[in-house]
Amino acid sequence: MKKYLSTFRMRWKMETQYRGAAIGGIVCQMVFGLILISVYRALYQGNPQSMPLSAIVTYVWLQQAFFRMLLSSDNDLMDKIRTGGIAYEMCRPVNLYGYYYARIMAMKLTGSLLRAIPMLIVASLLPEGWGIGAPTSLPALLLSLLGLTMGLFCMCALENITMGITMRTIDFKGFQALLNLLMATFSGNILPLTLFPDSWQPIVKLLPYAQLLDAPIRIYTGETPVAQAGEVFLIQGAWLCIFVALGLFLWHRNTKKMIVQGG
Numbered sequence: 001m002k003k004y005l006s007t008f009r010m011r012w013k014m015e016t017q018y019r020g021a022a023i024g025g026i027v028c029q030m031v032f033g034l035i036l037i038s039v040y041r042a043l044y045q046g047n048p049q050s051m052p053l054s055a056i057v058t059y060v061w062l063q064q065a066f067f068r069m070l071l072s073s074d075n076d077l078m079d080k081i082r083t084g085g086i087a088y089e090m091c092r093p094v095n096l097y098g099y100y101y102a103r104i105m106a107m108k109l110t111g112s113l114l115r116a117i118p119m120l121i122v123a124s125l126l127p128e129g130w131g132i133g134a135p136t137s138l139p140a141l142l143l144s145l146l147g148l149t150m151g152l153f154c155m156c157a158l159e160n161i162t163m164g165i166t167m168r169t170i171d172f173k174g175f176q177a178l179l180n181l182l183m184a185t186f187s188g189n190i191l192p193l194t195l196f197p198d199s200w201q202p203i204v205k206l207l208p209y210a211q212l213l214d215a216p217i218r219i220y221t222g223e224t225p226v227a228q229a230g231e232v233f234l235i236q237g238a239w240l241c242i243f244v245a246l247g248l249f250l251w252h253r254n255t256k257k258m259i260v261q262g263g
Contacts, residue, residue: 003094004102011106015114022114025068030119033064037130051194054133055221059192061123061132062217065116066148069108069155070183070212073176074100074163081166090255097160097251105156112152136222143229147216150236155212157243164250188214194223208243211236 037057044053077100080086089096123132135141158179165175184190186209193204193214204210215232218224224232 004098007094007099007102008106011103012110015107015110019114022111025111025115026118029064029067029115030122033060033119033123034130036060036064041129049195051192051223053129055223056192056195057130058133058221059188059194059217061120062220063187063189063192063213065119065123066112066213067189068111068115069152070187070189071180073159074104074107077103077163078166081163086167096255097248100163101156101160104159105152108152108155108159133221135220137226139226140219140222143226144216144220147219147229147232147236148213150233150240151212151216154208154236154240154243157240157247158208160247161243161250164247164254167250167254183209183212186210187212188217194218206235208239211239 037060040053040056040060043049044056049056077086077089080089089099092099120132125131135144162176162179169175186193186204186207188194188210193201193210196204205215211232215224215236219226219229219232
């Protein structure tokens with residue numbers, strides 16, 4: 001475990017060096033957040049929805065704040081797979097799945113916190129109807145943080161599945177583009193899942209992508225009552241087990257028989 005914690009710390013320190021990128025990301029996500037809120041305000045003026053506008057605004061800010069957790073990949077590993085440098089990684093006296101799981105988690109967690117904390121502070125200072133709202137209760141806030149942590153674990157496990165498939169296909173762009181589209185759509189990043197038709201709700205709530213950000217945000221806004229949070233964690237835990245098992249299987253198969261490209 002000490003090896004993986006050291007890997008996590010090293011990657012954490014590396015990510016904190018890119019302050020310029022973090023500032024650029026904050027400005028970009030703030031602008032996107034304001035644009036989306038403007039669109040929803042116009043929509044609600046013409047056709048009010050069952051979910052209050054204040055909850056939608058809060059949903060948008062939380063999605064934008066943790067956007068980096070969704071769409072970020074370990075480009076170093078992808079380059080090593082493409083060039084054949086992955087062969088040197090196999091010489092490390094560590095389990096490669098755990099090693100890269102720790103790297104990916106540090107990358108996503110650091111990038112998210114560097115952007116989320118300043119964004120949420122600014123969003124809380126905006127006028128009513130434009131800024132983020134407070135959680136429905138203290139238990140809702142704590143449970144949403146736990147759900148966000150589970151979502152991070154699921155995201156890292158899903159990322160390792162992507163890397164495992166990349167080892168087989170070499171070119172990751174097609175699969176990564178498909179994965180990003182599915183995540184952006186069914187995690188609530190493009191359109192809050194709460195605005196999907198009622199007939200879709202039982203399905204979209206069970207999808208793995210909804211467990212990444214949508215499920216924790218629903219707890220925060222009160223869309224999912226605190227009493228039902230246990231069901232959310234059960235679904236997240238089930239998907240986490242599936243993702244980890246599939247990722248371990250892929251990495252084990254790949255390291256047993258690997259054709260190295262490049263030199």
